[in-house]
Amino acid sequence: MELYRAVDEVLYYRWDPIGIGDDVWARDEYYGYLPHTFTLLMNESSHPEDIAAYLHKMATVNMGLSAHAIDHDLNIA
Secondary structure: OHHHHHHHHHHHHHHOOOOOOOOHHHOOOOHHHHHHHHHHHHOOOOOHHHHHHHHHHHHHHHOOOOOOOHHHHHHHO
16 A cells, blocks of 8 residues: 555656646546556556556646656656
């Protein structure tokens, strides 16, 4: 459970593609991405590139962010 919470904090405070990490009212904004991100992390066959690709897809396709940098996602992964 501690690792799950740590992944949640990384998504909210570090990945934070829409820039809300300073707003406590939006703390649940990335909860929907947490289960799959955690599953990828725990999967022994996953690589950082797999996690970065998922995060990048969520930011660009799901959130519609066109200027989101894949390098940032890879650094987070």
